[in-house]
Structure formats: C-alpha cells, structure tokens
Amino acid sequence: MAEIRHSFVTARGVRHHVAECGEGPPLILLHGWPEFWAAWEPMFERLSSRYRLIAPDFRGFGESENPHPEPTSTVNAASLADDVVALMDALGVAKAGIVGHDVGSNVMQVIGVRNPERATGFFFFNCATHGVGSRWNQPGHINEIWYQTFHQMSYAAELASSSRENCRRHIGHFLRHWSYRKDAFDAVLERWTDNFMRPGNMQGGFNWYIGQNSGRLAVMAGTAPQPPKITVPSRVLWGRHDPILRSEWADSLGDCFSDVEVSFAEEAGHFVHYEQPDQAAQAIDAFFTQLAERRS
Amino acid sequence: MAEIRHSFVTARGVRHHVAECGEGPPLILLHGWPEFWAAWEPMFERLSSRYRLIAPDFRGFGESENPHPEPTSTVNAASLADDVVALMDALGVAKAGIVGHDVGSNVMQVIGVRNPERATGFFFFNCATHGVGSRWNQPGHINEIWYQTFHQMSYAAELASSSRENCRRHIGHFLRHWSYRKDAFDAVLERWTDNFMRPGNMQGGFNWYIGQNSGRLAVMAGTAPQPPKITVPSRVLWGRHDPILRSEWADSLGDCFSDVEVSFAEEAGHFVHYEQPDQAAQAIDAFFTQLAERRS
Numbered sequence: 001m002a003e004i005r006h007s008f009v010t011a012r013g014v015r016h017h018v019a020e021c022g023e024g025p026p027l028i029l030l031h032g033w034p035e036f037w038a039a040w041e042p043m044f045e046r047l048s049s050r051y052r053l054i055a056p057d058f059r060g061f062g063e064s065e066n067p068h069p070e071p072t073s074t075v076n077a078a079s080l081a082d083d084v085v086a087l088m089d090a091l092g093v094a095k096a097g098i099v100g101h102d103v104g105s106n107v108m109q110v111i112g113v114r115n116p117e118r119a120t121g122f123f124f125f126n127c128a129t130h131g132v133g134s135r136w137n138q139p140g141h142i143n144e145i146w147y148q149t150f151h152q153m154s155y156a157a158e159l160a161s162s163s164r165e166n167c168r169r170h171i172g173h174f175l176r177h178w179s180y181r182k183d184a185f186d187a188v189l190e191r192w193t194d195n196f197m198r199p200g201n202m203q204g205g206f207n208w209y210i211g212q213n214s215g216r217l218a219v220m221a222g223t224a225p226q227p228p229k230i231t232v233p234s235r236v237l238w239g240r241h242d243p244i245l246r247s248e249w250a251d252s253l254g255d256c257f258s259d260v261e262v263s264f265a266e267e268a269g270h271f272v273h274y275e276q277p278d279q280a281a282q283a284i285d286a287f288f289t290q291l292a293e294r295r296s
Numbered sequence: 297m298a299e300i301r302h303s304f305v306t307a308r309g310v311r312h313h314v315a316e317c318g319e320g321p322p323l324i325l326l327h328g329w330p331e332f333w334a335a336w337e338p339m340f341e342r343l344s345s346r347y348r349l350i351a352p353d354f355r356g357f358g359e360s361e362n363p364h365p366e367p368t369s370t371v372n373a374a375s376l377a378d379d380v381v382a383l384m385d386a387l388g389v390a391k392a393g394i395v396g397h398d399v400g401s402n403v404m405q406v407i408g409v410r411n412p413e414r415a416t417g418f419f420f421f422n423c424a425t426h427g428v429g430s431r432w433n434q435p436g437h438i439n440e441i442w443y444q445t446f447h448q449m450s451y452a453a454e455l456a457s458s459s460r461e462n463c464r465r466h467i468g469h470f471l472r473h474w475s476y477r478k479d480a481f482d483a484v485l486e487r488w489t490d491n492f493m494r495p496g497n498m499q500g501g502f503n504w505y506i507g508q509n510s511g512r513l514a515v516m517a518g519t520a521p522q523p524p525k526i527t528v529p530s531r532v533l534w535g536r537h538d539p540i541l542r543s544e545w546a547d548s549l550g551d552c553f554s555d556v557e558v559s560f561a562e563e564a565g566h567f568v569h570y571e572q573p574d575q576a577a578q579a580i581d582a583f584f585t586q587l588a589e590r591r592s
C-alpha cells in the first residue's frame with residue numbers, strides 16, 4: 001500500500017483533516033457514523049495503486065475541527081455537502097469520483113442536486129433516499145431508529161463519553177449490531193474508541209442527527225419535497241443484511257436517480273467497505289473504470 | 297401526615313418493599329418509571345387521614361429485590377399484576393381501590409381483566425391502552441419513544457448508571473421532560489438519583505421495557521388482540537400536557553372500559569400526582585367516596 005498522507009485543509013472556515021493515499025484519478029471517500037477517515041483504510045490498501053484516494057473527516061469527526069462543541073442544528077447534509085465542495089476547491093480537485101455511505105451517502109445526494117458537475121460518478125454503499133418514506137417508522141423498524149433521537153438529547157454525548165468504557169459500549173454496539181460479519185471491527189475497536197473520545201467528537205457525530213431531524217421526520221410523514229432526480233451516473237452496492245438501512249429499500253432508487261445500477265453484497269451489513277473489502281474495492285474499480293471508458 | 301410504615305413482604309418469591317401510611321379503606325398505589333414508592337408521598341400527605349395507603353415498589357424498583365440483575369423479558373404487565381395480587385394476599389387485603397399511572401396503569405389493566413374482583417375501583421393518572429395503536433409511532437411522536445428501545449439495550453443500564461452524574465442526567469431528563477411543571481422534581485432529584493443508583497435498580501426499571509416490547513409493537517401494528525372490556529369502575533385524570541402519553545389518546549378509553557369517566561389536569565404533564573397533588577388527591581378521594589356511597 002502507498003503511504004498515507006495526512007494534511008489539514010481549511011474549508012468554509014473549518015480546519016478539516018484529510019487522509020490521502022495513492023496516485024491516479026481522484027476518488028473522494030465520505031464516511032458515516034460512527035466512523036472517520038480510517039474506515040476507508042481497506043480501500044486504501046486495495047485501490048491506492050490506481051487512484052488518488054482522498055478521505056476527509058467531516059467537521060466534528062476524526063481529526064477535523066468541531067466548531068460546534070455544543071449541540072447544534074447547523075450540521076446537515078446540505079452544510080456538509082458545501083464543506084465537501086469547498087474541500088475539493090481547496091485541494092484543486094475540479095471533478096472526482098465520490099464514494100460514500102451513511103452520512104456520506106446523504107451528503108452525496110445533495111451534491112448530486114446542487115453540484116453534479118463536480119462528480120464523475122457516485123458509488124454508494126447502501127443508500128437511503130426520501131423513497132424510504134414511512135418504512136422508517138414501521139413497527140418492525142422502530143427498535144432500529146432509537147439512536148436517531150437519543151443522539152439529539154442534550155445529555156447524550158456526556159452519557160456516551162463520560163468514560164472510555166461507555167464510549168466503547170456505545171460505538172461498539174453499532175459497529176457490531178449493524179455488521180453482518182460481527183467481528184469486522186474487533187481489531188480496531190480501541191482505535192475507534194480513541195477517536196470518539198477525542199474532545200468534541202461524540203457531540204460532533206451527534207450533531208448530524210440534530211441537523212437531519214426535521215428532514216427525516218418529513219420523509220416519514222411523506223411531506224418532504226421530492227428532490228430532482230440525480231443525473232450523476234450512480235452505482236449502489238447494498239449490504240444484504242444491514243439492519244438499519246434495509247436492502248429492500250433499494251426498490252425506490254429508480255425514483256431518485258436517472259442512471260443507477262444496484263447489486264447486493266450478500267455477506268455484508270451496513271459496513272460493506274469494512275466487512276467485505278475485496279468485493280467493495282472490485283466494485284468501485286469496475287464502476288469508475290467503466291465510466292472512464294464510457295467518457296473516452 | 298401519619299407516620300410512614302415500611303415493611304418487606306415476600307410475594308411470588310420476591311422480597312417486596314411496601315410503604316404504608318394512614319388508616320381506613322385500603323388504596324394500593326402503583327408507581328411508574330422512573331419512580332418508586334416515594335412518588336406517592338404527596339398522596340400520603342393528603343389522603344392518609346382517610347385511607348390506608350399501600351405503596352409497593354415493583355420488583356427491581358425502589359427497595360424491592362431485583363431477582364433479574366441482568367436483562368430479562370420476564371417482567372411485564374402480566375407478571376407485575378401477579379406480583380400485586382400476591383402482595384394483596386400476603387397483606388390480607390381481599391379488595392382495594394387501586395391507583396396508578398405509567399407502569400402501574402398497564403399493570404392495573406391486567407388486573408382488571410384477570411382479577412377484577414380484587415379492585416373496588418381503578419383510578420388512573422393518564423392511561424395508555426391498546427387503543428393508542430399506531431399513534432405511538434407516528435412521525436410526530438417518534439422522538440418521544442426512543443427510550444423504550446434504548447432501555448432494551450444490553451449496555452443501557454451500564455451507560456446510565458456508570459456514574460452518579462449519568463444517572464442524574466438520564467433520570468432527571470425524563471422527570472423534567474415529561475413534566476409540565478418543570479420544577480416538580482427539583483427538590484427530590486438527588487433522592488431519585490440515590491434510588492436509581494441502588495444496585496440493580498437501573499436494570500430493574502429497564503427490564504420493564506424489554507418485557508413490554510413485543511406487546512407494544514403489536515399495539516402499533518394493530519395485531520394485538522383486543523382485550524375484554526374492563527368492568528371495574530374506573531376514573532382517569534389525564535395531565536393535559538403529557539408529551540409521552542398524550543391526553544388526546546383518552547378518546548379510545550371507552551373501547552377499553554365499560555364504566556369510565558375522564559377529565560384533564562390542565563396544569564400537569566405525566567406526573568399529575570406530583571405536579572398537581574392537591575387536584576390529584578381531591579379527585580382520588582371524590583372517586584372512591586362516590587364508589588363507597590354507590591355500594592352502600
């Protein structure tokens with residue numbers, strides 16, 4: 001694997017940490033919660049010989065600055081999309097392939113509407129859209145979405161980071177519960193715990209849920225405006241056994257994307273890139289190679 | 297106020313703590329979560345000159361034994377109803393008025409179906425029934441019900457009781473959020489914290505949510521069997537501003553009770569007995585006095 005290059009880039013007034021690896025056409029990798037840039041290391045290992053991989057930490061995550069150490073509703077898909085575009089500007093990347101999941105996949109959908117000219121293509125791992133609708137809050141899914149509220153509580157970050165043990169319990173719960181390969185994060189759990197114990201990082205991640213709340217309730221209620229269809233060529237690899245973003249929700253992708261292909265990772269849950277990194281890397285490479293051939 | 301008499305009574309193999317106060321016709325007072333017998337002290341003060349008030353701690357609460365220090369699904373409305381009936385037997389109380397809310401109101405509804413002969417009447421503060429149905433999981437209520445899942449998590453009790461501060465944060469959140477009179481519990485918050493820091497009590501309370509889960513999901517889904525109508529004469533005083541058990545849900549009480557009268561405490565939320573104790577005590581006394589006159 002090529003060396004990982006760490007740098008700090010100011011975008012929209014916030015000092016962002018960016019991890020890069022490899023040379024070639026740029027691919028921007030956007031993490032989810034509870035993650036940070038290191039979630040992409042398995043892709044660094046497998047794709048750095050062919051791509052310039054650029055994995056930023058969102059504001060409030062990883063080693064990026066958290067300008068909102070207290071709960072705020074200003075961190076949402078739109079504001080993080082603006083951060084990503086500003087980061088691309090700062091890095092001199094006019095256009096790139098963008099890969100993401102979870103928080104990242106929401107951010108990509110905003111970029112797809114506002115800044116489609118910045119993306120050669122979108123590769124999503126699992127991809128919840130407004131088409132999920134009231135399936136979010138059906139009785140069979142109710143016991144999955146509790147954290148989306150808990151993370152909005154003013155005392156939640158204190159509860160979850162008042163001790164290293166509590167941090168490990170909370171972060172570890174989701175890494176394991178959302179995985180199909182249950183041991184996927186066992187070797188890095190202490191490192192993930194280190195990360196979320198960094199001052200500001202527990203609240204930094206939780207701010208996402210505060211900022212997204214009104215939108216998610218509107219999606220459940222069916223009152224969210226239908227966004228324009230995303231025309232950026234898109235590819236979704238959905239972990240079959242993701243308990244929080246259910247693979248059957250892929251049925252509505254056609255309503256949201258005009259050019260999308262979907263397949264399923266049969267042995268993965270929420271973290272396809274970490275649970276089945278070989279399959280993930282092959283699918284990313286195949287998609288962006290095909291796009292490059294289509295363009296040439 | 298008469299002296300409070302504390303005793304320990306074994307019912308169904310579990311050592312229960314019972315606080316009693318006053319002399320007269322027996323009234324059994326059944327607490328909710330996050331509460332214990334002391335939630336009824338305002339009623340002791342106001343009613344002990346006319347009634348024998350009997351306030352047990354449910355198993356796993358207050359000073360009662362918690363036979364399930366680990367998560368269990370065996371604590372539910374049916375099992376706690378059996379505990380109450382066994383306690384009545386042990387105390388030599390053949391029949392009593394029963395007053396309750398929250399956990400207690402669910403337990404009373406089981407007694408109303410299985411053991412109606414043990415109750416002269418039921419007085420409920422707020423009273424969620426199966427008639428709430430899918431209103432539990434509507435988008436406008438989703439951010440209220442998260443704790444019903446969080447409390448089922450295997451690590452939740454560790455998170456919420458790993459320190460006194462965390463216990464105070466979690467218990468204090470609900471005492472304040474569910475109250476309309478926001479300072480109702482300020483003076484006793486340290487005492488409530490002491491109580492939930494007693495070994496086993498955080499998990500003891502959380503076990504209720506594990507045990508009730510399948511039933512609550514069935515109610516949301518509309519697949520719960522319609523229970524027989526409760527014929528015990530019943531009175532409901534519903535706090536108008538309860539954010540978790542909404543006062544408009546009183547509309548379905550007639551489907552569940554054949555003899556019920558409802559009114560609203562306009563200046564109260566979830567804890568009418570603690571927020572508006574004068575109004576609560578007057579309503580309890582008026583109801584049971586009227587029932588006694590009806591019988592004579």
